[in-house]
Amino acid sequence: MLPIQALTPVPWPDYELIDSGGFEKLERFGKHIVARPEPQAIWDKALAQEEWQQMAGAWFRRHNHHAFSEHERGKWHARPDQPEKWWMTYQRKNLQLKLKISLSSFKHVGIFPEQAVNWDYITEKINQMPVKSPKVLNLFAYTGIASLVARHAGAEVTHVDSVKQVISWARESMEASQLDGIRWIVDDAPKFVARQVRRQHRYQGLILDPPAYGRGPQGEKWVLEEHLNPLLKNCAQLLDPDHHFCIINLYSMGFSPLIVENLVNTIFGQVAHMEIGELYIPDRAGRRLPLGIFCRFASC
Numbered sequence: 001m002l003p004i005q006a007l008t009p010v011p012w013p014d015y016e017l018i019d020s021g022g023f024e025k026l027e028r029f030g031k032h033i034v035a036r037p038e039p040q041a042i043w044d045k046a047l048a049q050e051e052w053q054q055m056a057g058a059w060f061r062r063h064n065h066h067a068f069s070e071h072e073r074g075k076w077h078a079r080p081d082q083p084e085k086w087w088m089t090y091q092r093k094n095l096q097l098k099l100k101i102s103l104s105s106f107k108h109v110g111i112f113p114e115q116a117v118n119w120d121y122i123t124e125k126i127n128q129m130p131v132k133s134p135k136v137l138n139l140f141a142y143t144g145i146a147s148l149v150a151r152h153a154g155a156e157v158t159h160v161d162s163v164k165q166v167i168s169w170a171r172e173s174m175e176a177s178q179l180d181g182i183r184w185i186v187d188d189a190p191k192f193v194a195r196q197v198r199r200q201h202r203y204q205g206l207i208l209d210p211p212a213y214g215r216g217p218q219g220e221k222w223v224l225e226e227h228l229n230p231l232l233k234n235c236a237q238l239l240d241p242d243h244h245f246c247i248i249n250l251y252s253m254g255f256s257p258l259i260v261e262n263l264v265n266t267i268f269g270q271v272a273h274m275e276i277g278e279l280y281i282p283d284r285a286g287r288r289l290p291l292g293i294f295c296r297f298a299s300c
Helices: 049-055 113-128 145-152 164-176 189-198 224-238 257-268
Strands: 004-007 015-021 024-029 032-037 058-062 074-078 085-092 095-102 135-139 156-161 183-186 205-208 213-215 221-223 245-250 275-282 288-298
Touching: 024 049, 085 113, 095 145, 095 164, 113 145, 113 205, 113 245, 113 275, 113 288, 135 145, 135 189, 145 156, 145 164, 145 205, 156 164, 156 189, 164 183, 189 224, 205 224, 221 224, 224 245, 224 257, 245 257, 257 275, 257 288
Parallel strands: 004 275, 032 058, 135 156, 135 205, 156 183, 205 245
Antiparallel strands: 015 024, 024 032, 058 074, 085 095, 213 221, 245 288, 275 288
8 A cells, every 4th residue: 555645845936825724725826815715724724814804915705605615606805906817937947937817706716836746746757758749638727837837848738628718828828938839629528538549649648637526618517426437447548558647636525545546556557656645735834734635656
């Protein structure tokens, strides 16, 4: 049995988790501070509510105020001087990305900072790959920071998401980061993967960030517990057997690292160099906020 790891990103200047608790988190993205729901922050806040109100330029309120309505729509309440959209920078060694931040109706802002752990992994694995210009497929790719990282490292990147506006958002960040050449696909991820299997395509890198629930562009229903197993079976047929890496991220509170380990071992076989665990970010008080589970493995 593999040890379950807890990984957190190397800090960078443009992001900070200031405080967490009371089912919320207070974060700084670039120059702006926002407060938004966080169902796993069940402890008390370290800072007083008045301090949160003084610091936050925008505060997300759900239409349904139940703490565990994780995917409920809501509305941002912002100060007059708080922009709806702005830019932040992610810099690591020779990588510098300019990322668009936007206050969306689903509480997201366009970046999942805990994923910086996997951005480093993507760069490392592509650099180690003996294949020139390895092909990387990013599924449920959202605003595409992992796609930008893979492209910067020299991969041929196919970015798949079901929402056209999100792909436009990702393209803006690509262009602002002075990158190009990413293949953008607006499609239902399981349907796209099934077509790639029929066409016998192969990829050296697979990145999956499936939501707990979702809809494809034609209204296709996605339920993580029902559809992840068959999707991974198809993904296993796309992965280059000799030179590859694979990253699976899951945000559903009902999933554990052991579930993903069992899925991967059953579908992909006893893979080499596998890591499983949780991603977290510490706040100023030192509490480690869990922000999803991961499984990743590679041929080297």
